[in-house]
Amino acid sequence: MKALNRSVARNGATDNQLLISTLSPAHRAPILALAKRIADSGCNLADARVSTIGNDTSVMLLASGSWDAVAKLETALGKLSRDEELQIVHYRTTPREPTAHLLPYLVEVIAADRPGILVKIIEFFSRRDISVEQLSSMRYQAMQTGAEMFQAQITIGIPAETHIAALRDDFLELCDGLNLDAIMDPVKF
Incomplete structure (x- = not known):
């Protein structure tokens, strides 16, 4: 305390x-x-x-x-x-310790809604010691078809020593396997 x-x-x-x-x-x-x-x-x-x-x-x-x-x-x-x-x-x-060793990236995911999508995404990053800094997700109906959709925007902190291209490839492979449309780009301030 x-x-x-x-x-x-x-x-x-x-x-x-x-x-x-x-x-x-x-x-x-x-x-x-x-x-x-x-x-x-x-x-x-x-x-x-x-x-x-x-x-x-x-x-x-x-x-x-x-x-x-x-x-x-x-x-x-x-x-x-x-x-x-x-x-x-x-x-x-207390004030947060400086996180200069973390690179901020934005992950955006859109998919047909089904249980467990967010769990699998967070689990992917957690296994790699990548922190979730901000997260916003929601369900909505697609305008054209009325299908239930899922959308998430997640800001993550990637350790600087992580090979970004390999991480992005692994993440996109996960998303392909789950039939998710996703991007992972650096945060632009």
Whole structure:
């Protein structure tokens, strides 16, 4: 637990981080209320993810600031969860270690929907010590035929020592065997 509460000096200032997560009905998404609490406490919004899935919205935020600003934010979040009847989970975390040895690649997959596609893709990368950094997937109906389709976009971190051409060949071979249409390209910033 000691590692969760440690501070890291960055640019001469102490940087503490608080990871905040909420789930709520889409019409009650608390992004504005959370962003205001973060700013009012003296913290910065370092990272944010908002996603509406079905009728619900997931909000995940990373706030950073001095120790006392983060403590003030923790208090404000407790009050917000009581006043707005929101389920809020938060805890202190530490800045992520630099990942200069990981190469960011984007994987996109489209296929006729069937159970287990995502499991096989994630398993492929996991066996090769390739991290899944971001993932978004969904089911939808094809416009022309009405067939149930599956789509995924996955950002992965490939260790720099990995032979990219061989990895891409192995991945595309897996996709051919599963009858998936897929690409794997470097992330372009």
